[in-house]
Amino acid sequence: METKRAKVIAIANQKGGVGKTTTAVNLAAALSQNEYSVLAIDLDAQGNLSACFGIEADEQEETIREIFLAETAEEELPADYGIIYNKSGVDILPSNIKLADIEMQLITDFNRERLLKSYLERISENYDFIIIDCSPSLSILTINALAAADKVIIPALPHHLSAIGLTQLMKTIQKVKRSLNKNLEIEGILLTQYSNRTNLAKNMKEVIEEEYGKYINVFSITIPQCVKAAEAGLLGKSVIEYAPNSSVAKAYTQFAELIGGAKK
Ligand code: ADP
Ligand code: MG
Numbered sequence: 001m002e003t004k005r006a007k008v009i010a011i012a013n014q015k016g017g018v019g020k021t022t023t024a025v026n027l028a029a030a031l032s033q034n035e036y037s038v039l040a041i042d043l044d045a046q047g048n049l050s051a052c053f054g055i056e057a058d059e060q061e062e063t064i065r066e067i068f069l070a071e072t073a074e075e076e077l078p079a080d081y082g083i084i085y086n087k088s089g090v091d092i093l094p095s096n097i098k099l100a101d102i103e104m105q106l107i108t109d110f111n112r113e114r115l116l117k118s119y120l121e122r123i124s125e126n127y128d129f130i131i132i133d134c135s136p137s138l139s140i141l142t143i144n145a146l147a148a149a150d151k152v153i154i155p156a157l158p159h160h161l162s163a164i165g166l167t168q169l170m171k172t173i174q175k176v177k178r179s180l181n182k183n184l185e186i187e188g189i190l191l192t193q194y195s196n197r198t199n200l201a202k203n204m205k206e207v208i209e210e211e212y213g214k215y216i217n218v219f220s221i222t223i224p225q226c227v228k229a230a231e232a233g234l235l236g237k238s239v240i241e242y243a244p245n246s247s248v249a250k251a252y253t254q255f256a257e258l259i260g261g262a263k264k
Pocket of ligand 2 (some may be wrong): 020021022044048134221
């Protein structure tokens with residue numbers, strides 16, 4: 001029998017507030033609801049993904065940081081190290097503010113861009129999907145995520161500034177593809193906090209499609225702006241769990257079907 005290998009998806013955009021964490025949480029939750037085994041990795045020192053799954057990030061001793069440190073020291077931690085089993089069915093590898101110093105810790109490691117990849121190769125057979133929530137930067141952590149991923153999903157707001165920032169991200173992705181991970185593919189741009197009612201959003205969808213649509217997929221599914229998304233995050237739940245009938249939960253469920261295929 002062929003050994004299973006998880007599909008690794010990085011959720012990346014160096015801009016903050018574009019819906020990376022919300023997308024990571026709800027994509028993970030919806031895939032898990034469709035009976036896929038899912039690991040969600042928090043790769044942001046702000047620990048927002050951990051908090052959105054109800055985890056007290058600052059109290060965690062075993063985090064993704066310790067995994068990076070073990071990898072750089074060429075030590076092998078147990079496969080379940082740091083993983084928190086959440087009642088939503090999603091496994092979570094948390095992070096917290098201590099992750100902020102990791103760049104300094106890795107500076108002398110020649111292999112520092114490939115640490116996450118080498119860790120994920122060891123645990124990959126345990127999951128169908130591994131979803132990585134990136135920080136709002138193009139730091140060494142984001143490079144690690146891109147180096148380890150099969151696909152990258154780019155959440156973006158339907159604003160003009162959002163479109164400008166994408167160029168830099170595309171360049172970084174192309175660089176990673178050339179030098180670290182030739183298999184990396186851009187799955188697409190996902191427009192979030194989208195309001196059908198505003199002309200601005202409609203125009204920006206066209207601008208982004210015109211600018212990038214020729215060579216990058218812009219998902220026809222958009223994630224509507226809906227206060228339930230923010231409420232759920234504050235309560236430490238996915239919106240799929242908190243408000244399954246809301247427009248935003250439905251959109252993420254549909255999006256997860258597009259990414260994962262129908263129920264397993
Ligand atoms: P990022 O991870 O890119 O910084 P977040 O996912 O944390 O972005 O989203 C930024 C803020 O916007 C958060 O407060 C979040 O709750 C809120 N938010 C995200 N998606 C939506 C949405 N579809 N509708 C309304 N608010 C949203
Ligand atoms: Mg975030």
